[in-house]
Amino acid sequence: KHLSFLPASMYTEIQRDQPDSGNILNQPDYIDGNPNLIKPKKLLNPVKASKSHQELHRELLMNHKRGLSMESKPELQRVLEHRRRNQLIRQKKEEEEAKKLQSPFEKELLKRHQRLDQLEKEQEKQEDHAPEFIKVKENLRRTSTVTGKEKAA
Numbered sequence: 001k002h003l004s005f006l007p008a009s010m011y012t013e014i015q016r017d018q019p020d021s022g023n024i025l026n027q028p029d030y031i032d033g034n035p036n037l038i039k040p041k042k043l044l045n046p047v048k049a050s051k052s053h054q055e056l057h058r059e060l061l062m063n064h065k066r067g068l069s070m071e072s073k074p075e076l077q078r079v080l081e082h083r084r085r086n087q088l089i090r091q092k093k094e095e096e097e098a099k100k101l102q103s104p105f106e107k108e109l110l111k112r113h114q115r116l117d118q119l120e121k122e123q124e125k126q127e128d129h130a131p132e133f134i135k136v137k138e139n140l141r142r143t144s145t146v147t148g149k150e151k152a153a
Contacts, residue, residue: 047053073081102110127135
């Protein structure tokens with residue numbers, strides 16, 4: 001509507017009588033003061049309402065007022081590092097105790113077992129480098145000796 005022919009006072013009265021759709025959205029109806037309407041209440045944040053959060057916040061404010069610097073690492077990180085350190089110390093102690101409890105016989109058995117493992121690894125490496133026909137020939141020898149022994153038995 002173009003109302004340039006109306007005086008300014010009449011234009012404002014028409015605007016007051018015809019509310020904009022934007023005005024309705026901007027101004028909720030509970031502002032009018034109608035006693036029959038229930039006014040909404042702001043919801044409480046359960047985190048901020050908890051006692052532990054309030055105590056922590058109060059402690060942080062007091063430390064800030066005193067000028068105490070905050071610790072460089074959070075508490076959780078410090079606890080995790082402490083646990084890791086204790087676990088490493090415990091593992092080292094267990095390994096040392098296990099070494100002390102080993103008899104000379106057990107130590108010698110362990111050395112022999114390690115030597116056998118090394119020999120097996122070396123044989124596997126040599127077999128891997130050997131040509132295919134040599135591997136097949138060795139397999140044939142093994143099977144022929146097994147079948148020969150079975151026939152003899």
